[in-house]
Amino acid sequence: MAPIRFVHAADLHLDSPFVGLHARNPPERVAKTLRDATFSAYDNIINLCIEEGVEALLVAGDVYDGADRSLRAQLEFFAGLRRLDAHGIRSFVCHGNHDPLDGWQARLTAPAGCHQFGARVEAVPFDPSQPERGTVVGVSYPKRDVTENLAVRFRAAPKQGFAIGLLHCNVGTDTGHLPYAPCSIEDLVGIGIDYWALGHVHTRQVLRPQSPAIVYPGNTQGRHVNEQGARGVYVADVGEDGAVALTFHESGPVRWDTAVVSVAGMQTEQQLLDAIDRAVGKLLEAAGGRDLVYRLRIEGRGELHDSVRRNGFTDGIEERLNAEWGDASQFAWCERIEAATSADFDRAALRDAPDFTGDLLRLIDSVRADPTRLERIGSQLLALYGHARAGRYLKAEALTEAELVAALDEVETACLEALA
Amino acid sequence: MRIINLHIDGFGHFADTDYGPIEAPITVFYGPNEAGKSTLLAFLRTMFFGFPPTKRDAFYPPLRGGAHGGRIFLEDDGGGGYHVALSESNKGVVARLSRVASADQLDPQALDRLLGHASKGMFESVFAFNLADLEKLGPLGKGDASRQIYSAGMGAAKVPSALTGLQKRQDELFKPGGSNQEVARLLNELDAVERELRESANGATRFADLTEHLAKTEAEIRDLTATAKDVDLLVRRTERLRAAFDDWVEGQALEGELAGLPERASFPVDGLNRLAALEERARQASEQLADRTEDASKAQTALEAGAIDRAVLENAGEIDRLRRGRQGFDASVADAPKRASELRQLREELEEALRGLGQDWDLARLDTFDESIPVQAEINAWDVRLRDAERLYHAAEGEAGQAEKDAQRAAGARAAEEDRLGALEPSRLTEVELDDHRRRLLRCRGLLDERRIAGMKRESLEAQADDAERTIGSAPAVYPNAPRSMLPFVLGGGGLIAILAGLLLGGTAIVLGVLLGVMLLGAGVALYFGNPQPRATQQPAAEARPAAKLAQQLAAAVSAEAELTERLSAEAAVFRLTRLDREAFDDREARLNTEASLLREVQHQEQRLQDAAKNEGTLATHAVEAQATLERLGTELDALRREWQSWLTARGLDPGLMPATVGAVFVQVTSGRKSARAVADAEHRLERIEADIDEFVAAVQALCARLGIPVDTADRRRVARVVDELADRMDEAKRADAAGKQAQLALDEATTRLQRATRADADARDEVAALLGAGGCSEAEEFRRAAQDDGRRAVVVERLRDCNERLQRHCAHGTTIEGLKAELAAADPVALEQELADLAERAATVKDELGRLQQAFGQVSNELSTLRNQEKTSSLRADRERLKASLSEAAHQWSIATLARGLLLEAQATYEKERQPGVIKQADAVFSAITGGRYHGLMSPFGGGQRLTVVDRDGTTKDAEQLSTGTQQALYLALRFGLIREFGTNSVHLPVIVDEVLVNFDAHRARRAAEGFAELSKTNQVLVFTCHESMRDLFLQVAPMTQVIEIGGER
Structure with a gap:
């Protein structure tokens, strides 16, 4: 088998804003850099494909940030694919929960070397001139909420040579991400796929290095404080014996x-x-x-x-x-x-003191340890989190029991400051 | 703390008034209205906290004379006694606090410590209050008392303000239904952004429509562009035919003319011009040939004219060398006599130098004498050694002389110090004795002060005893048959007299007098208060007990005073004083100071003498050591000098020379050597001059011989002239030789140029003949005529070619010129013009339509480009996220404030229920007791300001303001009880002074309140001011030990 070289990317979330920024009036350069960060990351990936001389770019879903994908994002995405096509680099794209097929799409023409997977599992040659070299099997989300295990559908797809599965899914149950297209590692083994090019989990991880390789490259640009560190793509080199060697390249600016x-x-x-x-x-x-x-x-x-x-x-x-x-x-x-x-201050000493502060700290400790009292205290917050208008934005942020316990530290500080 | 005695010098109506001792737990100051109870209360407050800062002279001024103020005697909780004295005058306020035991004056803060740091406000509102104070909460609502009652200082003082602050924070962030809060503002902004984002989504739809419209327009433009292209092709074909028509007509005419001209196979191109040029070249070649022939002839003539002196030229090198050496030869001839004279002078100088060194000096010794650097260094070393030895010797000589003088001066100084010590008076006390006397004197002064205080106390007790005696004596109605014995008084008086006599006599008489006096006094007191005489009726035990106790106190005071006197006498015995008072001790201290001064002076002079003797010994030793050093150095110097003389003798030099003088000999030797070298150099130089002259003459003689020129070598000037003549001849021969060579070169060049001119002339003629032959002519004129015909034909051919070229340019792509000519042959110029007009009109129509479509295309493209490049949605998304983040943050802050407030409220409820201040708890018990259990549950709720509530028997909670006046007073009295106990727990137990505070209570409550006071008096001294007999009796009933002091009788 002739060696294969491709870039595996996922979760571009083009034109998605940074989350949590509330700082006032950043300078225009900073604002523009942050605004364009996902686009810059995508540009860097296109440049990487060209510089590294890969044969194809694989994008495993969530190209755009929302079903109402922005026009600018679509234009930029297709412009990048056209650049690849001009250099003879093919591209394979599937869509995930953030950019399902039922979202709005501008009438843009994909370049000849690009294949966008539809709602049915398809198998296309990695190299149309030499179909025996490999096959890319993939599927896109028809709608946002796909709770079906899509991976099992890949078994029936015809494959030739080195088989790459392009899928946006949630492997395992504790990924910190919504359980779309859930599956397990066991589901992905033995289907006839040699390399699972996955998307959805934003932290890069290699769940299995070989036979088959199961890889999340993570998102291409961190967008909030919980997405720290280098973000980028993998360059995958498949040797003549089918062995996979991965090299990570940072793309986020x-x-x-x-x-x-x-x-x-x-x-x-x-x-x-x-x-x-x-x-x-x-x-x-x-x-x-x-x-x-x-x-x-x-x-x-x-x-x-x-x-x-x-x-x-x-x-x-x-x-x-x-x-x-x-x-x-x-x-x-x-x-x-x-x-x-x-x-x-010495909290233990304050807590043991026979005065109001001691009573208060003891009360907080007792609430912290009593789920019933915790729930009662927390119910005071429904006035805001259950508010008809504010609840639209804050519903998902209502404090869980664990968060409520954590917030009690801050509450305690607020009480002591008020009493100081 | 307890008040034992108080003395009023002058305060209101009181003047020189004493009260005390006040020893019972409860003391009732009983007197009618206007007796001065309030004045007495004000006096006590003033003694503790001073006069008011302003108008103090108007504050209870001393209406009956005396200094404005007084003094009180206190005991702290540990039994320590203190005097507090306070007086006010126009000079200011004088306050003194002293400890009874030591009479030490204490700092003003000591009183504050005695009072447990209670503030004036606290004391006046809690510990010393009257009925008016009790009628309202006022005084308790301020300062420390307020804090104690209303939970301040218990960690909860700021709960209300904390709750208010958190509520405010909540309301700033979010209020259901509110529109100005931060959350509401953020929601408004979010809605606006969402609206804009939806509108941007409409822009995406517009993008799709525009893309489709653009594709249609693009197709129309494509079709119309093709049509325009076709029309343009037709226009261009017609225009080409019209433009080519004239050229086609001209070509037809030129072809006709060409057919009429003769045609030659070939004719030289540009024949006429070429012929003219060749004829000109032939003419110029002929002229140059003539000129070159003349030049060659002239060169040959010049060459043959020159003559050269070859013999001289062959010896030119030698002649040139002699000419260059001639100047040196002349110089040598002139210099030889001078150098001979110099040689003679140098030889004379050398002989003079040798004579200067001595007769035994010649050139050989001069040459071999060692004056090397090592020898000179050795001489320098000798010089240093000899100089150092001499310097050390002289220094030792000076030091020995100075040491001798110093030793003599030290002996004189020691004798003078001995004389001064002999003149001083010796001290009578040693230093140890002096210290002992000082310490004794200090202790005596302390004992004297203690005895004075003890005397004051004893006097005070005696006065009380006298009063008691008078009281007993003036009570016939109570004890009518009590006979009075004078014996106790006689004994007491005798004792006092004995004590006074002892004190006046001093010495051992003090001890005897005091002992005797104490015994007599004690016997008298015991006789009087014991069982001295039978009584007609049984006296009440209550009246006898205070008198007996007073007698015991007086006996103890007398005994203490006697003991102090005895200790004082023993301590002062060593001074042998006739009296023991302050003046005697002052005098004794002055004498001790004189003794100390004398002792210090003797000690000082002894030290000086000791120092002078030590110095004398040191200097004498030093003089002996200096003399020994001088002798050793003299010996060493002599040995060194002998060694130097031996060194000189060994080198044949005068032993009397010093190192510096040997240097001068070295200089002379050096000078002599220099003269000898100068003589040798001069001899060598003269020899070389003579050799040079001889060599030059020999060379001239040899050259002249070769050239056959006679010369006299003895005449050196003639030799020089011959050289000059030979040089002139050589220069002339060289010039002639150069001219000949130049002429030969000119001849060679002239010959070469002549040959070239001959060849050019022949070539030119040959070319003319060749040109004529090429034109088929033998004569030039014939050639010129043929050339004109050939030129015309060429012009016609050229014009015809131009015509065809222009026609070729009019040909359309893919058509030939023949085709065009055929089209032109068939064309009509008029028809072509008409066709062109029609086509122009059609092209304009197409162009207009195309312009319109292109404009539309541009507009759509621009709009699409704008949509493509639009970053607004990116900004809106960023704004939305920012607002969400701010909303989330605001919600979090609101959550924290809400939870914090909720927890504070819950903690407050618990606190109110379970943790009332200790004051409230104690007051609750007292209040419940006073009201006979009707009220309980006294509480200070949170957030109610200075609010107190109680629970009635029926369970109703009432505010303090809702209670009757009497019950309110009971409540406020109970609060004071609580405060007093709380204060005592944490600090000291202060006296409680109340002025008619129970008069508004009914009998039951008054009794229960009095019982409360009785209970309180177990820890705190209680002073009750009242004018009501019932009130006095009430306290006597609930507390039988109550002491009653009547006031107002003195006035």
């Missing part, structure tokens, strides 16, 4: 990260500012020359707690940081500051 600074042991605000500068400097260094969006968490117990909690203090720091680091050629944009400091 912007990295997400978190800076954590503790106020413990600090006496002055200047010490805190210096520590923050050092932390941001380290993040930038770790970003490897890419632009950076980060969240700053100020934590710890110390003298500076009062300063940190003072109204406007964190806003001032955020403004200063973004003025200083947001204008650099390699910018670092602070998207949010979490003030999670605690006053420098």
